[in-house]
Amino acid sequence: MxxxxxxxxxxxxxxxxxxxxxxxxxxxxxxxxPRAEAPPPWVHEDLKDSTDVHQEEAEADEWQESEEEVEHIPFSHSRYPEKEMVKKSQEFYELLNKRRSVRFISNEQVPMEVIDNVIKAAGTAPSGAHTEPWTFVVVKDPDVKHKIREIIEEEEEINYLKRMGPRWVTDLKKFRTNWIKEYLDTAPVLILIFKQVHGFAPNGKKTIHYYNEISVSIACGILLAALQNAGLVTVTTTPLNCGPRLRVLLNRPTNEKLLMLLPVGYPSKDATVPNLARKTLDQIMVTV
Amino acid sequence: MxxxxxxxxxxxxxxxxxxxxxxxxxxxxxxxxPRAEAPPPWVHEDLKDSTDVHQEEAEADEWQESEEEVEHIPFSHSRYPEKEMVKKSQEFYELLNKRRSVRFISNEQVPMEVIDNVIKAAGTAPSGAHTEPWTFVVVKDPDVKHKIREIIEEEEEINYLKRMGPRWVTDLKKFRTNWIKEYLDTAPVLILIFKQVHGFAPNGKKTIHYYNEISVSIACGILLAALQNAGLVTVTTTPLNCGPRLRVLLNRPTNEKLLMLLPVGYPSKDATVPNLARKTLDQIMVTV
Known part of the structure; x- marks a missing residue:
């Protein structure tokens, strides 16, 4: 030192x-x-909406129909006289206005050609970048239907009894449904709709499926209209917490997530529905 | 020292x-x-899906039609013979399969009764807890349409030139669209679809709108089918970053967020569409 x-x-x-x-x-x-990926703090919640740029969804504003430059062809169109347009639109509204969510479904078989056609109709929906990010799993096998019922009732019972707080349980007492879903056994067909949250390029890399949930929900809207048009009934269900187990049961890949489950068939003889009204046009439409 | x-x-x-x-x-x-607000690391991405319990959306599994206990009434049903079901479902598919996203829209006026009817049809969609969380703003006024165009083109130009990285700009070169949206002026009607992300109880408190985005997207699917049925064309658009400004322009409350904008009319005489195919049934359907 x-x-x-x-x-x-x-x-x-x-x-x-x-x-x-x-x-x-x-x-x-x-x-x-990694903080750079967090949303910028200056985006006020009231100003956020689904049109904000999302990292994964930002590349499609008009829903481009392809990622390749493709040839354009003349559009051929069926135009009706005005009077017929009014009549057709009125009849379509009246048909769909009869649609109700029906929880009492008969075990009678339905023609599978009709199921094919309603799913083909759903597949005409637009999708972000024409990715068509949907998979429709049609379950007819009674054993698989029963396994689906077991999974859903098991999870639903836990939902009802454990995962919900006291407010939720109180709220649900008003409803007449519980975790017993008999229609999952009786309906001749269950349609499980999966959204593909991303795709795969030929080189195995993930590709972005812009607006996949909105696209698949639009397809479900068309599917509901097609079922009503064919004279079949269903109820729109989104089984809580069951997605991963149902995905595994049905051997779907991990990029597919359950969006909706529709039990499909004819109504049972004693089917009832809640006596509810829909909002009127002036409650849902504003003209500028 | x-x-x-x-x-x-x-x-x-x-x-x-x-x-x-x-x-x-x-x-x-x-x-x-602030990193503490990031999602918990133990939620593996592959296990997450839309059926996981969300704080705001967890209370509706079947889409309950009301929060009040309501009377049940017998369900009346129109049943068709099997042959007719097959025919009807086939025709409905063929009608919808002709639908295309059309970006070239004539300035010819359309019958407003038809617009009323297609929106009434959209309003028949199911919704979580029967909240019907949609507002359809129909814009006919040329000045308001032009203001909408200005807002969208301004934001889109920034999207194209500044907000997008080099990859995005390269990707977009493949597309034939840019930030010029002539159809926003020429289409006789613009339908702006807002989702109500929550509602209000009589006491002014916020009420939960379960699955509002899925519900409104389903309604949009029915709207697209109704427009096609009536012989009108549109293109599904989700204008990036424009939601808040358009909401203010149209005097919509802050609980409403823009989900979609549909320019509606007849196709212009020289309308073209990309020459694209849809996936086949076996590419979108799996039977079990």
């Missing part, structure tokens, strides 16, 4: 502590990097 | 640098705190 001048000691100590503190601070800085 | 021993100098220097580096590191640690 007696060989070192005070100045040299000072310089060495400063260097040592500097290096030590930098080694300590390094991981902190590395850890901070 | 000669009064200080080398040891004392060493201690003072270590303390000074330690304090200096801590003062430097302090803000780093404070900045890191």
């Amino acid at each position: 007696f060989l070192l001048t005070p100045v040299l000691v000072a310089v060495i100590c400063i260097l040592m502590v500097w290096i030590f503190k930098n080694a300590d601070g390094g991981p902190q800085r590395r850890k901070r990097e | 000669f009064l200080l021993t080398p040891v004392l100098v060493a201690v003072i220097c270590i303390l000074m640098v330690w304090i200096f580096k801590n003062a430097d590191g302090g803000p780093q640690r404070r900045k890191r705190e």
Whole structure:
């Protein structure tokens, strides 16, 4: 120590502590990097909406029909006289206005050609970048239907009894349904609709499925209209917490997530529905 | 300097640098705190899906038609012979399969009774807890249409030129569209579809609109089918970043968020569409 001048000691100590503190601070800085992916703090919640740019969904504003430049062809159109347009639109509304969510479904078989046609109709829906990100799993096998029922009733019972807070349980007392879903056994067909949350390029890389949930929901809207048009009934269900188990049961890949389950058939003889009204046109439409 | 021993100098220097580096590191640690809001790391992405319990959406599994206990009434049903079901479902598919996203819309007026009817049809969609969380804003006024066009083209130009990274810009070169949206002026009607992300109880408190985006998207699917049935064309658009400005322009409340904008009319004489095919039934349907 007696060989070192005070100045040299000072310089060495400063260097040592500097290096030590930098080694300590390094991981902190590395850890901070992922924060760049968080939403910018200046986006006020009231100003956020589904048209904000999302990292995964931002590339499609008009729903481009393909990612390749494709040939354009003349559009051929069926135009009706005005009087017929009014009549057709009125009849379509009246047909759909008879649709109700029916929970009492007969075990009578339905023609499978009709099921094919309603799913083909659903498949005409537009989708972000023409990705057509939907898979319709049609379950007719009684054993598989029963397994689906077991999974849903098991999860639903836990939902009802454990996962819900006291407010939720109180709210649900008003409803007449519980976790017993008899229609999952009796309906001749269950249609499980999966959204493909991403796709795969030929090289195996993930491809983005823009607006996949909205696209598949639009397809479900067309499916509901097609079922009503064919004289079949269903009820729109979104089984809570059952998606992963049902996906595994049905051997669907991990990029597919359950969006909806529709039990499909004829109504049972004693089917009832809640006596409810729909909003009137002036409650849902504003003209500018 | 000669009064200080080398040891004392060493201690003072270590303390000074330690304090200096801590003062430097302090803000780093404070900045890191917001990371606690990130999703819990134990939720594996592959296990997440739309059937997971969401805080706001968890209370509706079957889409209950009301929050009040309501009287049940017998369900009346129109049943067709099997042959007719097959025929009807086939015709409905063929009608919808002719639908295309059309970006070239004539300025010819359309009968407003038809617009009323297609929106009434859309309003028959099911919704979580029968909340009917949709508002259809029908814009006919040329000045308002032009203001909408200005907002959308302004934001879209920024989207194209500034908000998109180089990959995005490259990707978009494949497409034939840009930020010029002539149809926003020429289409006789623009339908802007807003989702009500929550409602209001009589006491002014917020009420939950379960699955509002899925519900409104289903209604849009029915709307697209109704437009096609009436012989009108449209293109599904989701204008990026324009929601808040359009909401303010149209005087919609803050609980309403723009989901979609549909320009509606007849196709222009020279309308073209990309020459694209849809997936076949066996590419979208799996039978079990």
